Amino acid sequence: MTAPIPCQRELFDIPDDVAWLNCAQMSPTLLSAAEAGEAAIRRKVHPWTISPVDFFTDSEIARGLFADIVNAGPDEVAIVPSASYGMAIASKNLTAGPENRILVLDEQFPSNLYAWREFAERTGARIDTVPRPADDDWTAAILTRIGPDVAVAALPNNHWTDGGLIDLERVGVALRDVGAALAVDATQSLGAMPLDVRRVRPDFLVAASYKWMLGPYSLGFLYVDPKHHAGRPIEQNWIVRAGSEDFSGLVSYRDDFQLGARRFDMGERANFGLMPQAIAAMRQILDWGVGNIQATLSARNEAMAARARAMGIDSVSQGLRAGHFLGLRFEGGVPEGLGTRLAAENIHVSVRGASVRVTPHLYNNDRDIERFFDALGRLL
Numbered sequence: 001m002t003a004p005i006p007c008q009r010e011l012f013d014i015p016d017d018v019a020w021l022n023c024a025q026m027s028p029t030l031l032s033a034a035e036a037g038e039a040a041i042r043r044k045v046h047p048w049t050i051s052p053v054d055f056f057t058d059s060e061i062a063r064g065l066f067a068d069i070v071n072a073g074p075d076e077v078a079i080v081p082s083a084s085y086g087m088a089i090a091s092k093n094l095t096a097g098p099e100n101r102i103l104v105l106d107e108q109f110p111s112n113l114y115a116w117r118e119f120a121e122r123t124g125a126r127i128d129t130v131p132r133p134a135d136d137d138w139t140a141a142i143l144t145r146i147g148p149d150v151a152v153a154a155l156p157n158n159h160w161t162d163g164g165l166i167d168l169e170r171v172g173v174a175l176r177d178v179g180a181a182l183a184v185d186a187t188q189s190l191g192a193m194p195l196d197v198r199r200v201r202p203d204f205l206v207a208a209s210y211k212w213m214l215g216p217y218s219l220g221f222l223y224v225d226p227k228h229h230a231g232r233p234i235e236q237n238w239i240v241r242a243g244s245e246d247f248s249g250l251v252s253y254r255d256d257f258q259l260g261a262r263r264f265d266m267g268e269r270a271n272f273g274l275m276p277q278a279i280a281a282m283r284q285i286l287d288w289g290v291g292n293i294q295a296t297l298s299a300r301n302e303a304m305a306a307r308a309r310a311m312g313i314d315s316v317s318q319g320l321r322a323g324h325f326l327g328l329r330f331e332g333g334v335p336e337g338l339g340t341r342l343a344a345e346n347i348h349v350s351v352r353g354a355s356v357r358v359t360p361h362l363y364n365n366d367r368d369i370e371r372f373f374d375a376l377g378r379l380l
């Protein structure tokens with residue numbers, strides 16, 4: 001059961017005349033997270049207040065909160081700076097040969113492509129790009145391309161340009177049937193759309209925190225399936241080695257690591273300035289409930305899609321689109337300069353490929369939506 005969430009604008013600092021319909025680009029920081037971040041930055045003004053245990057405490061709290069969001073255990077979560085870093089870890093720890101294919105989507109976000117190009121170069125495997133399906137059914141299009149020669153599918157949960165949905169549970173089953181790995185970039189869904197790693201069973205799943213996770217820039221989290229916990233990190237930092245809690249013994253160099261996915265943590269993962277913001281944001285998301293966020297944003301977007309349709313503007317239909325995401329498709333392409341002209345009126349959306357991406361969150365109110373449609377009507 002989900003319950004709609006009333007507008008939460010008071011938890012943010014968004015002036016009345018700003019319509020930020022652009023969470024897919026970057027979320028505004030929650031006031032609670034900003035306060036936590038300001039206090040965190042001030043902490044290093046007095047470094048004597050930071051003790052060795054603090055290098056671990058917040059990292060573990062954040063790891064646990066992310067684990068709660070994806071239904072994993074904290075030992076299965078690594079702290080990373082970006083989606084691309086997560087994909088670098090995934091591609092370093094998977095294998096393929098010249099007979100294999102790596103599945104990606106047409107116009108996939110580059111952070112989940114370049115790592116696989118390098119992987120293809122290294123292993124001799126071939127990138128196989130699933131073309132955009134004319135009927136918008138990405139899941140069916142992916143399923144028809146899965147065969148015994150697929151080694152890896154590197155996929156999002158929904159397409160970053162228009163929200164086109166991928167049923168990762170179904171795709172995951174088909175991949176496991178042929179012994180292929182699944183690496184997921186959930187940056188454009190996690191925090192706003194429920195995802196359960198026990199059901200999807202990805203090998204690796206990463207999300208940058210600065211969009212739907214409402215967290216800071218330069219921080220993300222990576223779920224790693226336990227079968228990869230003996231894998232190789234992409235950097236060798238001291239804190240992920242066993243016994244690093246004992247600062248006086250750090251030069252008793254160790255070959256063994258901290259438990260589980262912690263070996264993949266980035267250097268300086270304690271990240272004193274940013275981590276408290278991520279913690280505040282994830283607590284707020286869990287408090288609202290990801291299912292409730294999705295239900296609320298889906299209703300908002302479906303109403304917008306219907307209104308746009310009445311103006312002759314198309315979008316991916318409800319069942320094939322992630323509910324929190326709307327990409328408006330204009331016959332003959334996005335009108336020249338539309339994004340800039342809207343921005344000049346303080347109405348912020350983004351033009352991505354052939355779509356105008358409209359991605360509201362709980363801070364948006366009915367006035368924002370009215371202003372968007374009023375401007376659209378005038379500018380077309």
Ligand SMILES: Cc1ncc(COP(=O)(O)O)c(C=O)c1O
Pocket residue numbers: 024025081082083084085109111112156160185187188208220
């Ligand atoms: C699908 C997707 N993945 C990842 C990112 C961010 O990637 P990174 O964290 O590597 O900068 C974005 C940003 O727009 C995105 O849309």
